[in-house]
Amino acid sequence: MITTEEKKTTCCSTKTEPDVQESSCCSSPKEETSCCSSSTETETTLKTENEREFYIRGMDCPSCAATIEKGLSKKTGVQSARVNYGTGKLAVGAENSGVYESIPNEVKKLGFEAVPATQKKGYETYRIVGMDCGSCAMTIEKHMGNLAAVEDVSVSFSTGNMQVRHGLSQEEILKEVKKSGFEAHPESTSGEEEVAKTKVPSVTMGSGLFLALGFIGSFTGVQELLVTVMYAMAIAIGGYKPAKAAFYAIRSKSLDMNVLMASAAIGAAIIGEWFEGAMVVFLFAVGNMLQDRSMEKTRDSIRSLMDLTPAKALVKTEDGITEKKVEEVNIGDTLVVRPGDKIPLDGEITSGTTSINEAPITGESMPVDKETGHTVYAGTLNENGALEVRVTTLAEDTTIAKIIHLVEEAQEKKAPTEAFIDRFAAVYTPIVFILALLVMIVPPLLGFGGWGEWVYKGLALLVVACPCALVISTPVAIVSAIGNAAKHGVLIKGGTYLEKAGALKAIAFDKTGTLTEGKPKVSEVFAFHGNKEELLAVAATIESQSSHPIAEAILSYTNERNINLKEGDGFEAIAGKGAKGTIEGTQVFAGKPKLFEEMGVSLQESEDEISRLQKEGNTLVLVGTREQIIGVIAVRDTIRDITVKAIERLKHTGMKEMVMLTGDNEGTAGIIAKEAGVTRHFAELMPEDKVTAIQKLQQEGKQVAMVGDGINDAPALATADLGIAMGGAGTDTAMETADIVLMADNLEKLPETISLSKKALNIIKQNIWFSLLTKAAALVLIFPGILTLWMAVLSDTGAALVVILNSMRLLKQN
Incomplete structure (x- = not known):
């Protein structure tokens, strides 16, 4: 990928300006982690070639990411471990495959769940609900293994996953697992939600029940000892998971939210504030449950694209038409696609004509007419004609698979704002933690009140020491915005580019094929x-x-x-x-x-x-x-109809200047610029002059984006502050060379992208200010004794939840 930071230039073999016949090659710190912070991979992808990825379940805030990283890094055989809270993914580098097999168990010891991000080829993955020990996994394995249609089965108690290679229908698999006494849900379906609904709320409800019994008992004359026991039970049930996670965090020398909350609950019990301790645990559990649910919806913003491609395909063979799993279809096979079916794999039409709805790829709602020789993409909908399609790519290499991969990589990259907040959190948290300890010890030693009073205030300060809401403020907004853009046919390669798009002051357009049709005709x-x-x-x-x-x-x-x-x-x-x-x-x-x-x-x-x-x-x-x-x-060459509308909408988004770059003579350039509605143009440019034109705009103090085809305009795309390629669905090069890719071959989605970027920047600012003001108010209210311990918990978890929900608004913008 060409980035503006690297300022790379590549060979651009053929320029597309109408009056240029041929053009020659125009080549012209150490990682920190603390509470609520994870690794700071600013411009690198999470996973490298020799690493494996896992989805992590149960992370309450970014501090959990630091705990997992530190915990795994100390394990023998683990060479690297990086967690991204925003996407909920772990990348591990290890010495051998045996170490990778042990990762789910090691993560479970830290209080979380790890599920492999990819499954074995030819296998299906199911989530199993109801297992409470390792023998349950053995029971399911033995039952499924006895079935003649099951070739191989593996059940992991630690991850709650079953991977199975079989010849049964999905309904038969679910029925057979049920016979074993358990419940199965296909991966990437509601099974994920079912697990969350059954496990987490049961603990939270149990804690809440004992808290309620104790609270009612305190007003109905029940013995104080019994009330205390009720509160203690509430603390024990709701606090077991955070206490366990806190233990491993301390052992990993990580200061996370679980440590702070467990300390506050235990401290409250020690000074006799049993109700406060129980309330802390209960509110923390409720807040984490809601945060976890909300974050999963955000993380699934792009994973839902995976469901667009059918799992099976109809393959034409010598013996007739056979149904196969898409993973088993080879390049060169002929697919039969009926009217109303989704296309299973990328390919070329060999027979038939139809209209294809390509919205999942390009974001365009209007169907595209297709005939023999045309390319079709996996996940798109065949609307009316029967087709035969020759497969050109394997399931893992389809255009939509590449989109998902690129978007997940983009979501794992940290934006400048996010990296700055992480550095701030790394300093802020230990300072407030030390301050809390001093508040507990110094005033009573100097005779300014009793130990109970100051320990209570110190505990409240301890609760608000972790800036979870502040650290979440940026990544959740970025993940939501990038996921939304992908669903509408726009690839944003990372938070850096999302922020830059929101701050643009000028956009430069290559003329041919961008503003115009790119198909000139002889007129005279x-x-x-x-x-x-x-x-x-x-x-x-x-x-x-x-x-x-x-x-x-x-x-x-x-x-x-x-x-x-x-x-x-x-x-x-x-x-x-x-x-x-x-x-x-x-x-x-x-x-x-x-x-x-x-x-x-x-x-x-x-x-x-x-x-x-x-x-x-x-x-x-x-x-x-x-x-x-x-x-x-x-x-x-003629101006595209949609170009004029897009330029007009860009003006409404507040774009100050729109510039056309062309090799045409001044007279021709002026006429086309007027037709398109751009505010300025540079004419009679040689291929290398486009770079100079971009630099001139930058010297005028403007943040400049360059929009081109991603192949011929590589030097200008690299020179601009933001490179935007158009027509990414047709070329791999376009998807690799630019910072933002419009999958459709027109500018229709550009105004929406700029608008989304500006809204994302506004939401990030709202989140940051809300987090800072909430934290400041909590800190101020502690010392007069106004802020109670449970109110401190509510302010912390509540603020984090508000930030997540505010960021999720970006998922719904069209």
Whole structure:
């Protein structure tokens, strides 16, 4: 990926400006973790080649990520461990496969659950509900293993997962597991929610029940000892998990929220505040449950794309049509896709015509007409015609699989704001923790009150010491925004680029193929010597060696009129100006007027015609020798209808300046700029001049984005503060070269992307200010004795929940 930080330039083999015939290669700290902070991989992906990924369940706040990292890093055989709280993923590097197998158990010891992010090829994964010991897993394995249709089965008690390779239907698998006395749910379905609904609330409800009994008992004359026992039970039931997690956090030398809450609950019990301790535990459990549920919805914003592709495909074989799992389909196989079915894999239509709804890939709601030879994508909907499709990619390499992979990588990258807050938290938390200890000890030693009073205030200060809401404020908003954008056909490569998009002041557009259709057509032909057919034959012969859009327009125009090409040799491109070749012993040139001016060829005879055609917005190809102009071919590209609407909507988002970059002459550029509605244009640019134009805008103090096709505009995309490629669904290069990729081949989604970015920045600011003000208010209210221990817990977990819910608004923006 080309990033603005690296300022890479790559070879751009063919420019798409109408009046440029051919263009040559234009090459022109140490990691910290503390409470509520995890590893600071600012611009690196979470997973490297030799690592394996796991989804982590049960993380309450970013401090849990630090606990897992530190805990695993000390294990023999583990070379690296990095956790991203925003996506809930762990990447582990280990010496051998045996270490990877032990990771779920090691994570369970730390108080969390780890599930492999990928499953074995040919296997299905199910979540098992109801297991309470390792023997339960053995029971299921033995029962399923006895079934003739089950080839292999593995059940992990630590992860609650069953991986099975079988020949049964999904309903039969669920029924067989039920016979074993348990309940199964397919991975990536409601089973995930069922687990959350059965395990976590039961603990929380148990704690709440004993808290309520104790509270009622205190008003009904029940013995104080019995009331205390009720409160103690509430603390024990609700506090077991955080206490266990706190133990491992302390052992890992990590200061996380579990340590602070467990300390507060135990401290409250020691000084006789049993109700306060029970209330702390209960509110903490409720808050974490709600946070966990909310975060899972956020994390699933992109995982839901996985459900768009069908699990099975109809494959045409010699024996007829066979149903296979998509993982078992090979490149070259022929798929049968019925009307109303989703396309299982990327491929090329070999038979049939239809309309395809490509919204999952491009975000465009209007169906696209498809016929033999056209490309189709996995996850898109075949609306009306029966098709036969030749498979071109395996299941793991489809366009939608690449989108999911790129988006997950993007969600794992830290934005500058997030990295700064993590550094702030690393300093803030230990300072407040030490301050809490001093509050407990110093005032009573100096005679300013009793120990109970100051220990209570110190415990309250301890609770508000972890800035969970502040640290969550940025990553949750970024994960939500990137996930939303992906669903609408826009890939944002990371939080850095999301922030930059929200701060843009100017956007520069490549003209051809971006603002215009990119398919110029011959509008007029004038022969000054000889006839038009002879002129076209000579021009087409030279242009036949080029793949440039203008060359293709001239060749197409010639072919339609059945004009034969001439014999020739010595063909050569003249970078940025045109091309030449020797035809019937005479060297002939085709290119810009500038090419002939530099050779000293007089344009007087054709001057009036050239001037008129340029004023009408045509791009000109002059054909001639070193002595004279033979004729001129006028070519014109048309503005896309959607371009004008997109430019207008960009103005409404507050974009100050929109600039067009083109190699056209000033007259043509001015006409097209006016039609498109851009505010400024740079004309007569050589390929390398686009970089200079971007730099000029930057020197004017503007944050500049460059919009191009992702292939031919790589240097300009890299030079701009933000590179935006258009038409990513058609090319892998576009998906790799830019910071933001519009999967559709038009600008329709650009205004929405800019609007989403601005809204994300506003929400991040709201979250940060809300978190800081809530924390400041809690700290101030502790010392007058206004803020009780349970209110401190409520302020902390409540603020975190509000921040998450506020960020989730980005999931719903269209």
